[in-house]
Amino acid sequence: MKLAYLAKIPQAQAALRATGERVTEPRVAVLATLLSSDHAMSHLDVAAMVAKHHTIDRVTVYRVLDWLVGVSIAHRIAGDDRVWRFMLNPQASAQGAGKKTAHHAPSHAHAHFTCNTCGQTFCLDKVQPKMNVKLPTGFRTTEVDLKIRGLCAECK
Amino acid sequence: MKLAYLAKIPQAQAALRATGERVTEPRVAVLATLLSSDHAMSHLDVAAMVAKHHTIDRVTVYRVLDWLVGVSIAHRIAGDDRVWRFMLNPQASAQGAGKKTAHHAPSHAHAHFTCNTCGQTFCLDKVQPKMNVKLPTGFRTTEVDLKIRGLCAECK
DNA sequence: AACCTTTTTGCGACTCAATTGCATCTACGA
DNA sequence: TCGTAGATGCAATTGAGTCGCAAAAAGGTT
Ligand SMILES: [Mn+2]
Ligand SMILES: [Mn+2]
Ligand SMILES: [Zn+2]
Ligand SMILES: [Zn+2]
Numbered sequence: 001m002k003l004a005y006l007a008k009i010p011q012a013q014a015a016l017r018a019t020g021e022r023v024t025e026p027r028v029a030v031l032a033t034l035l036s037s038d039h040a041m042s043h044l045d046v047a048a049m050v051a052k053h054h055t056i057d058r059v060t061v062y063r064v065l066d067w068l069v070g071v072s073i074a075h076r077i078a079g080d081d082r083v084w085r086f087m088l089n090p091q092a093s094a095q096g097a098g099k100k101t102a103h104h105a106p107s108h109a110h111a112h113f114t115c116n117t118c119g120q121t122f123c124l125d126k127v128q129p130k131m132n133v134k135l136p137t138g139f140r141t142t143e144v145d146l147k148i149r150g151l152c153a154e155c156k
Numbered sequence: 157m158k159l160a161y162l163a164k165i166p167q168a169q170a171a172l173r174a175t176g177e178r179v180t181e182p183r184v185a186v187l188a189t190l191l192s193s194d195h196a197m198s199h200l201d202v203a204a205m206v207a208k209h210h211t212i213d214r215v216t217v218y219r220v221l222d223w224l225v226g227v228s229i230a231h232r233i234a235g236d237d238r239v240w241r242f243m244l245n246p247q248a249s250a251q252g253a254g255k256k257t258a259h260h261a262p263s264h265a266h267a268h269f270t271c272n273t274c275g276q277t278f279c280l281d282k283v284q285p286k287m288n289v290k291l292p293t294g295f296r297t298t299e300v301d302l303k304i305r306g307l308c309a310e311c312k
Numbered sequence: 313a314a315c316c317t318t319t320t321t322g323c324g325a326c327t328c329a330a331t332t333g334c335a336t337c338t339a340c341g342a
Numbered sequence: 343t344c345g346t347a348g349a350t351g352c353a354a355t356t357g358a359g360t361c362g363c364a365a366a367a368a369g370g371t372t
Binding site for chain 4: 022023024025042043044058059062082083084
Binding site for chain 1: 318319320321322323329330
């Protein structure tokens with residue numbers, strides 16, 4: 001919880017400018033929101049936060065979120081409640097974020113933790129799922145997702 | 157693909173009787189369907205298969221599927237398309253399947269593989285995600301989910 | 313600064329998996 | 343055979359996410 005939306009706006013603008021793509025109010029607002037959170041946020045979470053300072057359509061929030069994933073600034077995490085949650089990629093603010101990639105960021109190889117009690121989802125950037133899994137013959141891996149459920153530090 | 161729905165009906169009935177719960181036509185039909193599949197099936201997959209032999213409401217199929225998860229005969233797998241897929245637990249036919257558990261079957265500790273091309277989801281019962289993951293202080297694990305995406309043997 | 317072209321946004325309608333409420337039916341123990 | 347807890351059918355509803363299109367920027371150019 002590093003609640004500091006307003007303070008994150010300049011950083012958001014800089015990161016967006018670095019992509020070479022258009023810097024718009026909805027993009028700044030959504031990115032600043034993600035920058036202010038230490039855990040993954042659903043579309044609804046983001047929209048609610050953004051609504052405190054702007055009037056932005058929910059469809060636009062959906063599209064901005066998808067766009068942020070496309071330009072490798074954020075990644076999306078599937079929840080057990082059929083809701084996507086979004087979080088910044090590890091070094092999103094520092095690096096210039098490469099061009100659009102098909103899916104996840106290439107550097108996105110960390111685990112996710114969801115607390116059974118508070119429902120919050122975190123990225124465990126330290127936990128590299130170095131799976132030396134033996135797949136059946138003929139199977140080829142392109143991506144690995146590790147999801148851990150349990151109790152977070154707050155809720156234990 | 158071991159397509160043999162009718163042949164699985166006695167086995168389904170036996171497994172259901174073993175739970176001590178009520179043995180109904182929808183339950184037999186849905187379980188026989190799952191028994192006849194080597195890969196995870198969506199609600200729609202199951203309903204379509206069942207419809208060839210019975211007239212069962214789609215809501216009932218939803219409820220039976222949930223019930224099968226509850227009594228630890230099957231487990232559900234979240235897809236990237238926001239659709240649940242269901243598959244029998246490893247030894248569902250042999251064991252007497254314990255009482256209702258809160259979530260996944262306790263013995264459910266295997267990985268899932270989804271093919272990017274054909275979309276089929278398989279359970280990799282051989283792949284035990286023996287994660288020696290280091291969680292942040294205070295975090296406690298209750299469940300680990302490993303999802304692998306790639307190309308299956310058929311599609312490669 | 314006015315202009316042009318390309319994106320992006322707002323809004324309404326829509327999709328579709330899954331859920332809910334409720335009346336009716338049924339599996340199965342007594 | 344009966345009684346009843348539990349299961350089913352049906353219609354309505356929820357809710358995340360998507361689509362089409364016209365109006366509104368963003369940002370480069372003159
Ligand atoms: Mn992550
Ligand atoms: Mn499985
Ligand atoms: Zn928690
Ligand atoms: Zn395949």
